[in-house]
Amino acid sequence: MAGVPIAPARVLAWTTFALLVSVVVNADGVGINWGTLMSHPMLPTTVVGMLKANGITKVKLFDADPWTVGALAGTGIETMLAIPNDQLGRMSSKFKHAKKWVENNVTKYDNNGGVNIKYVAVGNEPFLKSYNGSFMNTTFPALKNVQRALNKAGVGNRIKAVVPLNADVYNSPGNNPLPSAGSFRSDIRTLMFEIVHYLNSNGAPFVVNIYPFISLYQSASFPIDYAFFDGGSIPVNDKGVKYTNVFDANYDTLVWSLKKAGVPNMKIIVGEVGWPTDGDKNANVTNAKRFYDGLLKKVAKKEGTPLRPGPMEMYIFGLIDEDQKSVQPGNFERHWGIFTYDGKPKFPMDLTGRGEDRHLVSAVGVKHLPSQWCVLNEDAKDKYKQLPISVNYACSYADCTPLGYGSSCYGLSQNENISYSFNIYFQTMDQDVRACDFGGLAKITMKNASQGSCLFPVQIVSTGDKAAVARILVLAVSVLMIGAMVFV
Numbered sequence: 001m002a003g004v005p006i007a008p009a010r011v012l013a014w015t016t017f018a019l020l021v022s023v024v025v026n027a028d029g030v031g032i033n034w035g036t037l038m039s040h041p042m043l044p045t046t047v048v049g050m051l052k053a054n055g056i057t058k059v060k061l062f063d064a065d066p067w068t069v070g071a072l073a074g075t076g077i078e079t080m081l082a083i084p085n086d087q088l089g090r091m092s093s094k095f096k097h098a099k100k101w102v103e104n105n106v107t108k109y110d111n112n113g114g115v116n117i118k119y120v121a122v123g124n125e126p127f128l129k130s131y132n133g134s135f136m137n138t139t140f141p142a143l144k145n146v147q148r149a150l151n152k153a154g155v156g157n158r159i160k161a162v163v164p165l166n167a168d169v170y171n172s173p174g175n176n177p178l179p180s181a182g183s184f185r186s187d188i189r190t191l192m193f194e195i196v197h198y199l200n201s202n203g204a205p206f207v208v209n210i211y212p213f214i215s216l217y218q219s220a221s222f223p224i225d226y227a228f229f230d231g232g233s234i235p236v237n238d239k240g241v242k243y244t245n246v247f248d249a250n251y252d253t254l255v256w257s258l259k260k261a262g263v264p265n266m267k268i269i270v271g272e273v274g275w276p277t278d279g280d281k282n283a284n285v286t287n288a289k290r291f292y293d294g295l296l297k298k299v300a301k302k303e304g305t306p307l308r309p310g311p312m313e314m315y316i317f318g319l320i321d322e323d324q325k326s327v328q329p330g331n332f333e334r335h336w337g338i339f340t341y342d343g344k345p346k347f348p349m350d351l352t353g354r355g356e357d358r359h360l361v362s363a364v365g366v367k368h369l370p371s372q373w374c375v376l377n378e379d380a381k382d383k384y385k386q387l388p389i390s391v392n393y394a395c396s397y398a399d400c401t402p403l404g405y406g407s408s409c410y411g412l413s414q415n416e417n418i419s420y421s422f423n424i425y426f427q428t429m430d431q432d433v434r435a436c437d438f439g440g441l442a443k444i445t446m447k448n449a450s451q452g453s454c455l456f457p458v459q460i461v462s463t464g465d466k467a468a469v470a471r472i473l474v475l476a477v478s479v480l481m482i483g484a485m486v487f488v
């Protein structure tokens with residue numbers, strides 16, 4: 001043991017120093033959205049460890065869940081908390097509700113060693129066209145009440161209330177692709193004017209979610225290269241200003257809309273931007289990597305857009321896949337993570353924007369359930385007429401989106417397809433043996449059932465939370481229902 005301590009200690013110190021430096025340089029201006037609509041969330045402390053290991057210094061949440069928020073305490077990670085849309089009515093109705101919310105979810109954590117809260121998001125894309133105006137009357141009053149509560153708590157100068165909005169709040173008449181033709185959507189124009197003036201006078205930014213992937217998804221004629229940042233598409237010429245990617249064009253459409261609304265210098269933050277890796281023909285790892293490579297280089301170069309050159313602030317969407325998100329926008333909705341459900345990076349990604357092909361650091365300490373799968377029992381041919389009911393049942397609770405057209409498991413044989421649905425249900429139900437029965441149609445196997453690029457996952461051990469309780473209920477009901485369907 002003699003004679004060794006000094007040198008290694010120094011090496012260690014230097015290694016630590018080097019790590020710190022790279023951590024500080026990493027992810028400058030780039031934060032990440034941490035959504036939790038998953039059947040088996042990793043422990044919040046595990047996720048926070050993963051954020052730290054990757055030098056991610058900013059997160060945006062979709063609620064103020066005490067477990068998640070608590071895990072961020074003492075890390076210095078800059079945090080955007082959120083009030084979900086279903087609470088906007090309440091927040092708008094009485095100031096005291098907003099005051100209470102701020103006391104319980106902001107002030108409580110806003111202390112030394114607490115959480116570095118910077119924003120409170122009031123709602124999430126509340127004016128999305130598909131909401132049919134449901135939050136039209138409540139969003140602005142809720143915003144004002146929350147900011148007033150923050151002011152009253154003495155933190156309003158540091159913590160700003162904002163409203164993350166989808167880019168569908170502005171557009172150009174007749175789908176004119178020129179940013180200069182843009183303005184706020186006519187059905188909410190007056191309301192948007194009031195909101196942006198309020199935010200701006202309060203020093204709060206406009207938070208906008210921009211999705212080049214969705215532009216491509218929604219239009220068969222969209223030139224694919226225009227969704228990325230590496231040129232290759234014919235530039236769009238807006239009175240001498242040239243656009244080579246839809247992200248810049250979309251961002252500058254907002255700049256024009258703000259100008260027309262009388263707040264030309266209002267600060268903009270991109271609340272969500274990213275590319276999914278499954279659930280659509282254009283959603284794969286190759287495209288996601290191409291998109292992020294271009295985006296991150298652009299951020300690192302502080303290029304900005306033609307109308308707003310300079311540094312940009314943005315939050316990647318998203319951190320981890322969420323197998324319980326609504327698929328109403330499309331099957332890709334559950335596959336936005338740059339990490340898999342079990343905390344592994346999906347592709348090389350350089351958050352410094354230097355374009356070096358390195359892998360992000362995986363989550364540490366994630367435990368999987370045993371290596372076993374649930375598959376179709378091919379000996380049960382006499383019961384095959386029950387298959388459609390069983391498959392529908394499995395897929396109504398578990399995530400079968402990889403089976404869809406253009407997705408990672410499209411092209412499986414019919415039997416493999418059935419096995420996929422049985423397995424994903426079994427895994428979602430924590431590998432409970434009763435979840436691999438389907439009236440004798442299914443059986444458990446120790447042989448890895450994955451097929452080529454189609455992963456048959458093994459779930460992780462998840463913690464005793466609300467989601468676990470809900471799963472146990474679903475399982476109890478399903479055992480009764482499927483039993484009845486098969487044996488009646």
Ligand SMILES: *[C@@H]1O[C@H](CO)[C@@H](O)[C@H](O)[C@H]1NC(C)=O
Nearest residue numbers: 063064065066100101104105
């Ligand atoms: C936030 O504050 C409200 C009001 O006191 C409370 O009902 C709620 O449980 C708190 N937590 C979350 C996650 O909203």
Ligand SMILES: *[C@@H]1O[C@H](CO)[C@@H](O)[C@H](O)[C@H]1NC(C)=O
Nearest residue numbers: 128129130131132133134135
């Ligand atoms: C909005 O309207 C459409 C068509 O009328 C309907 O299908 C949809 O469920 C409505 N959405 C909401 C959130 O009310």
Ligand SMILES: *[C@@H]1O[C@H](CO)[C@@H](O)[C@H](O)[C@H]1NC(C)=O
Nearest residue numbers: 131132133134135136137138
């Ligand atoms: C919003 O308020 C208007 C005017 O009072 C009313 O006509 C409309 O039904 C309200 N919308 C909702 C979703 O409550």
Ligand SMILES: *[C@@H]1O[C@H](CO)[C@@H](O)[C@H](O)[C@H]1NC(C)=O
Nearest residue numbers: 224281282283284285286287
């Ligand atoms: C990813 O999608 C593109 C179409 O957008 C396709 O050309 C390419 O082959 C796909 N890559 C992989 C690895 O599936």
Ligand SMILES: *[C@@H]1O[C@H](CO)[C@@H](O)[C@H](O)[C@H]1NC(C)=O
Nearest residue numbers: 395400403404412413414417
């Ligand atoms: C596989 O399953 C999906 C979803 O249940 C279904 O849409 C598709 O038609 C199935 N494919 C085959 C080959 O059975």
Ligand SMILES: *[C@@H]1O[C@H](CO)[C@@H](O)[C@H](O)[C@H]1NC(C)=O
Nearest residue numbers: 371448449450451452455458
């Ligand atoms: C099963 O096989 C797939 C594809 O080869 C692999 O990615 C996965 O890690 C394997 N799962 C287990 C639990 O070994």
